[in-house]
Amino acid sequence: MLTYSMENRGGLPLYEYLYRCIRADILGGTLSTDERLPSKRALAEHLRLSVITVESAYQQLEAEGYVYTRPKRGFFVAPVEQTPRPAAPAPIPAEPPARAWKLDLGRNQVDGSRFPVSTWARLTRQVLSEGGAAILSPTPHQGLYALRQAIADDLRDFKGMAVSPEQIVVGAGAEYLYMLLAQLLGGGPSGRETVFAVEDPGYPKIRQVYSKCGAACVPVPIDRQGMNLRALESSGANVVHISPTHHYPTGIVTPIGRRQALLRWAEKSGGVIIEGDYDSEFRFTGRPIPTLQSIDTRGQVVYMNTFSQTISPSMRMGFMVLPPRLLERYRRELDFYACTVPVLEQHVLARFLSGGYYEQHLSRMRKEYRARRSAVIEAFRASSFANRVTFSEQGAGLHFLLRLDTRRSDESLLRRAESLGVRLGFLSEYEAVPSPAHAHTLVVNYAGLDPSHLDGAMALLAQVFAE
């Protein structure tokens, strides 16, 4: 008869302790396959437990497959492998610690300190106060209609775009939307027929995501007007992902002539243009550059943008605007995907947009960043290495390029910077095919720089740049 001391059960319920004891005996081989367990009544009497306790333990063992029953004959041990002594568990690789930089120019940052947190919090409280529906109701797969309406209105009012809410797909950030586009345009059973052209230099995550999604991805060089058309034509690509309004990181604006030529390319080849409008909100002079989408009369352009730069990267919200033909395909092939953004955030952003707070914030940040940009450039011009730097900037965006006259390699500058607690970003990091013309060119992400600490920053950089 099975004998266990019930006193050692710690805080466990009796039935669970009994279940564990029998399980250990089965796994350890003390009880062997097809051996019959004592009847519930007999074991209960033997261990001075209630029959119901033994029954619960047997039921749990049966539910997990340690024992089986034969009608009117009782419980038997199921065929189970004896558990070998567990191998020493493999060590869990520790998480790489986030490095605290004294000066970080290398990563695109957003100054969150000016975000109207209290407005956002008030709108959130407002939505929460309207009860459970706002945080629990499912949204349409393309996103909350009110949010898509608010986005369409904003695109109309501030970018002159005629877009219907039906065309908008909301998703958890740009990278997720790239994944959807890889699936939407990847087409064919193997997805191999589609070739994505990406800008070189360009934002590396775009080609990383497309490649990880199994799409063929070719870097196509850009010239002073954006993506080089002849190179695009000979690349064999049928989808091209560009940022015509403000190329990252060079800041190039693609002129109207090239835009028209790109649209002709798409028309002739049946290709699709993905227009990433990242960062275009931070244009400091004149009116916004019209989007490619707004001059596309044939439905060849997918427009996409996120609120990562304009609100915060931690918001994880972006959207794309699909032309009718692709919208139909999306509904047919991908509409089984649930919207990836929590419904609460969608409600709050809808109100933030339609209440005018978003554009108010943008307008404030444009002023703020313009001033900061001038101050940073001023500080460079007044620095001890001023005669060795030249700027390349288009009065837009949260970064600019700075070419350094130096005999040192980018690599050695990076290493020295790192040892001094400074993170730099070089244009060469954005290249797929290295070009000597891009050497010694820093991408200065100035948005995270505190204007009151510029002297210290320049002193650090003087050390980094010393020949």
Place this chain on the structure above:
Amino acid sequence: MLTYSMENRGGLPLYEYLYRCIRADILGGTLSTDERLPSKRALAEHLRLSVITVESAYQQLEAEGYVYTRPKRGFFVAPVEQTPRPAAPAPIPAEPPARAWKLDLGRNQVDGSRFPVSTWARLTRQVLSEGGAAILSPTPHQGLYALRQAIADDLRDFKGMAVSPEQIVVGAGAEYLYMLLAQLLGGGPSGRETVFAVEDPGYPKIRQVYSKCGAACVPVPIDRQGMNLRALESSGANVVHISPTHHYPTGIVTPIGRRQALLRWAEKSGGVIIEGDYDSEFRFTGRPIPTLQSIDTRGQVVYMNTFSQTISPSMRMGFMVLPPRLLERYRRELDFYACTVPVLEQHVLARFLSGGYYEQHLSRMRKEYRARRSAVIEAFRASSFANRVTFSEQGAGLHFLLRLDTRRSDESLLRRAESLGVRLGFLSEYEAVPSPAHAHTLVVNYAGLDPSHLDGAMALLAQVFAE
């Protein structure tokens, strides 16, 4: 000289109106390529505008590439295609309206009315009151550490799993995590070496997502113990996605012997097992079935779960637990992906978990669903068609199977149901390879059924099921 009437400009600033007029003349061909524009001063005098207004208009035209400058010679019209009359825009396909069902048994639902909305709202307000950091700071790519710690604690306390927060990756719902897994395990330059086995019948989105990600995906039949091992071995798969604790939609629990055999398969073949633990929280008798992950000593199992069933599908939050070897690969290959869940939600869920509210809610819902399940089954047993139905259920989950004795096809039952405003779900919809053994079997998702409306529901079903 260019002549425009400035009175027609509506609400536009003078410079913008002027820019639009000149742009229209360039696109319309009135101004031709390489034609020289009047000097700023001359045009300003001619139109009685300030020089600065003309300058702003010219600058905007230059920024967009409609004109170019030659040093000391002024502004010239750039080569631009004349805009053809735009084709009539293609119609935007309307969004399929959500159908309102009188009775919906076909879709897995969650009863949100019992969710402690006020607790969630209070925690949200608490996080918001702690300032901007909570909604603006970036989180680590795998998710907020506090949230991963809270998840690890919950897995330890309620599922007996020994998991470190470092192993957890948080993402915007199960479908997004499937995409990451397809990328992580898809391996090889083409991803073609990896074959994913999925359960047949099984949750269709799993194979849909893997297939859309370009992964080869084979359905493998299940038997009474879960995935059939011989079929798995001959399938050529090296990754298998299973739900051993509570198979959807059959409710099968994979017994310990089969679990061990699956682990041996993974060990011998170098394969990976993805354990979807969907719905396992709603087990109504005994203790929870231990997860496969918890008996995996060789690091072959990826565990995944979401809060869609336990909190709400609109929450869009799930997580996976990677074994050490795959965690290392994840960090090497996929750690560039930013976490897809907004940081606010992560903070709130972390507190909801660590404050004990989550398990409190689960325990309340288990009671609630158990009662509802009994009431629904009772109602079926008391219905006019009681003698034509048999149940198959394992005392767990938010659905059960109901086999109907009928001469009608599933298809014709579905159509009749639809015409009566009833949505049904059949087991056959979950099959990749149709099996006659699964005909006439309804998947009854009872969680959304209001117990006080069961009489009406049975009357409707009596009409649907009439021979």
